[in-house]
Amino acid sequence: MDLVKENSKNIYYPPGGILLWIIIFLELFTFGIALIAMVVYSKNEPEVFHNSRLLLNTTFGLINTIFLITSGFFMTQVVINFKALDNKKSTFYLKLTMLGGVLFLILKSIEYYSKMEAGLTVNHNTFFTFYWMLTLFHVIHVIVGLVILSSVYVGLNRKNKVLELDDVEASATFWHMCDLIWLLLFPIIYLIF
């Protein structure tokens, strides 16, 4: 049962706050336009894009998708338990959420290392230029997200209550934005070419 009431029906108060949603749309447009540019470039070099896509590890991409989706699910539990004023459970789920993000970064690092070992760097071809730029930009978002979640963790564990529902919801919305961006990247970069 939610012990905290909110009014998200107001156009100025979407869940997470209007400023964060403006940022989300800016991010989605930025990544969206870059991905559309990638598809446009692929028309000039279809074989290069297809062969380069085959050099990516789809299993790694899928596992990373699972890590982020699962992490996002745990984040929903953090918010639900925070609303129910159960800080202990919130902290537990927050740890799991952060674990998902860390596992994502570890697997991404392994993937990056294998690509660099194979000489598939940012200058290799157009496909890999897009691959490195887009996925690295997303990784930066995940790192920033983990920093934000760490601050929530600290706030949850303070004896004097300093954390408000708005703070937790905004952090959760940012974390889900990392999911959304990855959901944009994964099918285009790893699957369709």
Place this chain on the structure above:
Amino acid sequence: MKKQLNFKVWLVLLAISILAVFIVKWDIRLNVVAAIIMAFFMLKFLLVAFYFMELKKANVFWKWAVTLFVSLFSAIVLIVF
């Protein structure tokens, strides 16, 4: 109730993600594969936005804005592809 719903959404998201990877390996036309993958992408995107980000409780403006973005993006990708 809400926990159970989110759990079901999570299961659907996992199932669609796994299915999308297997569909790529099917021996069917590239355009058809791309269309199926983009349809799965749209579904996943909307599920995360509406359930995990609680957009279903938000004002209709935000619901339409997200739906319009994801539809336009998928349509442009498929037209260019």
